[in-house]
């Protein structure tokens with residue numbers, strides 16, 4: 001079974017209030033994107049690591065990356081478009097499976113990725129890392145209207161691991177239908193295919209706001225020591 005990683009990194013990081021896109025912010029000695037790619041580089045089962053980038057991204061080619069499996073592809077308007085563009089980039093020589101991992105999640109645990117891959121391969125089903133919701137969740141706008149029962153609520157993380165063809169078809173279908181596609185699993189659910197939930201570490205945070213930076217820096221320093 002051949003596996004390729006796709007790293008959507010074409011976002012502008014508007015919620016970060018920072019000049020460069022958030023994947024280029026320095027934390028614990030390296031940019032966030034380098035931390036993420038260094039993690040993925042430790043997985044020998046990946047044939048290629050495709051990084052989806054904005055065509056006007058001036059930063060990527062300056063990074064001191066050494067893994068020859070890393071290649072650049074064009075991103076798109078939304079995250080789902082970036083992932084679909086990377087899948088189409090791979091179309092001349094498609095892998096069996098793709099592992100999609102956010103550039104903005106450098107803290108992912110390698111053992112969690114290994115478990116996601118092996119459990120999905122043995123079940124022959126796609127799946128995602130996810131963590132059970134811990135907090136009490138409210139629905140509302142200015143005031144809380146309702147508390148949502150959390151027993152069966154999960155927070156979706158990445159990586160998300162699906163068969164190449166299944167993900168390409170699902171994303172094309174979902175993008176045409178204009179449903180909200182904020183991760184790969186939402187497209188797979190839209191076409192009624194299974195998504196296995198694999199419990200992963202909750203410190204695999206997506207760096208989104210300035211508050212996330214201090215926590216991520218602390219955790220990255222801890223991981224490196």
Ligand code: C5P
Nearest residue numbers: 008009010011076077078079082103104
């Ligand atoms: O904006 P958000 O935090 O949801 O982005 C998640 C990931 O998707 C980030 O790594 C970001 O760079 C990427 N992305 C992308 N193409 C877009 C928007 C976001 O690759 N058009």
